[in-house]
Amino acid sequence: MDNLKLWYWRPILPILIGVWIVAIFAVRWFAPAPPAPQTPSSRLQPSITNPSALAGTPTCSARGCHGGIDATPNPDRCQQNEYMQWARDPHADAYRTLFSERSQNIAKHLGDKKAHEDPRCLACHTNLLLASLPQDRAFVQQERLFGVGCESCHGSATGWLAAHTAPDWRQKKSRYAMPDLADATVAARTCAGCHVGAPGRDVNHDLIAAGHPRLAFEYGTYQAKMPAHWRPSKKSDAHLWTVGQVVTAQAALELLAHRANAGPWPEFAEYDCFACHHSLTQPSARQAPSRRKPGTLPWGSWYFALTRDVAGPLPALDVLEKTMQKPLPDRKQVAADTAAVLAEMKKHHETVVYENSRKRILDRLRTGTLAADASWDSAEQLYLALHALKPSSGLSDLAVERAFAAGFDGPLSWPRDRRGPFQPSRFVEKLKLLASE
Ligand code: HEC
Numbered sequence: 001m002d003n004l005k006l007w008y009w010r011p012i013l014p015i016l017i018g019v020w021i022v023a024i025f026a027v028r029w030f031a032p033a034p035p036a037p038q039t040p041s042s043r044l045q046p047s048i049t050n051p052s053a054l055a056g057t058p059t060c061s062a063r064g065c066h067g068g069i070d071a072t073p074n075p076d077r078c079q080q081n082e083y084m085q086w087a088r089d090p091h092a093d094a095y096r097t098l099f100s101e102r103s104q105n106i107a108k109h110l111g112d113k114k115a116h117e118d119p120r121c122l123a124c125h126t127n128l129l130l131a132s133l134p135q136d137r138a139f140v141q142q143e144r145l146f147g148v149g150c151e152s153c154h155g156s157a158t159g160w161l162a163a164h165t166a167p168d169w170r171q172k173k174s175r176y177a178m179p180d181l182a183d184a185t186v187a188a189r190t191c192a193g194c195h196v197g198a199p200g201r202d203v204n205h206d207l208i209a210a211g212h213p214r215l216a217f218e219y220g221t222y223q224a225k226m227p228a229h230w231r232p233s234k235k236s237d238a239h240l241w242t243v244g245q246v247v248t249a250q251a252a253l254e255l256l257a258h259r260a261n262a263g264p265w266p267e268f269a270e271y272d273c274f275a276c277h278h279s280l281t282q283p284s285a286r287q288a289p290s291r292r293k294p295g296t297l298p299w300g301s302w303y304f305a306l307t308r309d310v311a312g313p314l315p316a317l318d319v320l321e322k323t324m325q326k327p328l329p330d331r332k333q334v335a336a337d338t339a340a341v342l343a344e345m346k347k348h349h350e351t352v353v354y355e356n357s358r359k360r361i362l363d364r365l366r367t368g369t370l371a372a373d374a375s376w377d378s379a380e381q382l383y384l385a386l387h388a389l390k391p392s393s394g395l396s397d398l399a400v401e402r403a404f405a406a407g408f409d410g411p412l413s414w415p416r417d418r419r420g421p422f423q424p425s426r427f428v429e430k431l432k433l434l435a436s437e
């Protein structure tokens, strides 16, 4: 029934929106807020800061604003049909998801209240700020129906809502605290808050075991999967991939520091799932020789699979990895090691270019170090990387696909598809052969 109610709202939105716009503009007229000063660092912070500053998705969706049917032709302006594009985006349904059977089961397993009332779900399935407000407020009850609405990514709007309709907005934009999502670093950081996790927004092993999908975010892929409500971007796949690798590694480190300070510990979601969840058949890919000592836990298999290829050697990351591989890592040590890696990555930030990443990855492929560590996670990251980094010297899309096909042959029992079981190490071995040809 609740689901039906949500759909019922959409058709009467234009009316709501009209009233809303008039109200907001009236308020802005009598009490104009000074433009927030914007420093480079504040532009990289998660965008939402002040609860009372949320204006609500209906303030954006009027026909003449962002709720148009067709894209406007002027390439110097936004398309003005963003709301209609967003309406078919999975983000529009993120709150509705909390009423699904799966969500109800998750909530039941966690022994919590209803998923759609639980601030820990609302923090990502609406936004962090809305989740922090009393849920019985009329504004909150209305806005959360929009799931991950416009301000979840574009930031609290009241500070710039009136100003951003002015004809000279593009010139004045930098004076306001509107995050510039056309900048891949800013956008990737925004996504990472929900798709990697952050303090207060965490899909840890408790949530996963209760039934939540594991979060394994790769920025370029996800950006491409989102129905675009922006004009075609000139940014290359390689650029998005590289930025995404750096930003998601940093976000994962910040989350780890938070988990080490305040979360359940040790945190199983930090590790390769197949280290513990595997069948006991022999021979097994897990027994193949690798850099890791037998018995140590494979940490960071997703977010750190290719970090060194992107950022160059990171001795502090090697130290953290050793700490995390212990059966019960010391929380304080982890927090300290994590801070050291973050500092090291910041130092390297300037020198991160994708040409270097491509070269390092191909070198590691040819020398066999990538094959020795092949896991499901690293194979998937490698697959996405090679497609994003094309034209890669020597490895065409076709070669990557041939190697991928060769991976579907071997004794590992999961995951299966109609081609049989997939074995990551076979995929990487085949890539090695093709890269050395
Ligand atoms: C850290 C942010 C975060 C938190 C906290 C969170 N989720 Fe999610 N949830 C996501 C993201 C991101 C996805 C999409 C995952 C993907 O496809 O990569 C998702 C997906 C889901 C799905 C699967 C949706 C589908 O279409 O199959 C369900 C169900 C779900 N979440 C329910 C919940 C519930 C219930 C809670 C609270 C107990 C919760 N989530 C807490 C971020 C979060």
Ligand code: HEC
Pocket: 057, 060, 066, 077, 078, 079, 080, 082, 083, 086, 091, 148, 149, 150, 151, 152, 153, 154, 181, 182, 187, 229, 230, 231, 233
């Ligand atoms: C999940 C995150 C997300 C949500 C939710 C979202 N956007 Fe966006 N939006 C983006 C990103 C990322 C870009 C920039 C993409 C690029 O240029 O590469 C963008 C770009 C835009 C632009 C183009 C800006 C320009 O300078 O041309 C407009 C306008 C816009 N969004 C409006 C909206 C509106 C209105 C909503 C709500 C109906 C909304 N967005 C919801 C992520 C989001």
Ligand code: HEC
Pocket: 090, 091, 093, 094, 095, 097, 123, 124, 125, 126, 127, 128, 148, 152, 153, 187, 188, 190, 191, 192, 193, 194, 195, 219, 221, 222, 223, 224, 225, 226
């Ligand atoms: C406020 C939290 C939040 C932010 C910020 C956010 N997302 Fe999401 N995203 C979600 C949730 C929650 C879901 C799952 C929705 C569902 O299925 O109910 C999701 C789903 C998705 C999906 C669909 C995944 C699938 O398996 O089909 C894509 C793609 C996606 N997000 C891309 C992005 C990108 C790109 C950005 C940044 C520009 C971003 N998201 C920012 C919360 C967020």
Ligand code: HEC
Pocket: 205, 208, 209, 210, 211, 214, 268, 269, 270, 271, 272, 273, 274, 275, 276, 277
């Ligand atoms: C260090 C070992 C370890 C790692 C690593 C680990 N898990 Fe678990 N997981 C467990 C244990 C032990 C249980 C069973 C807890 C119980 O039944 O009380 C469990 C339970 C689960 C369950 C619930 C299964 C059920 O039938 O109730 C799921 C789902 C799950 N894990 C998924 C994952 C995913 C996904 C990952 C990777 C992100 C992961 N686990 C990483 C040890 C681990």
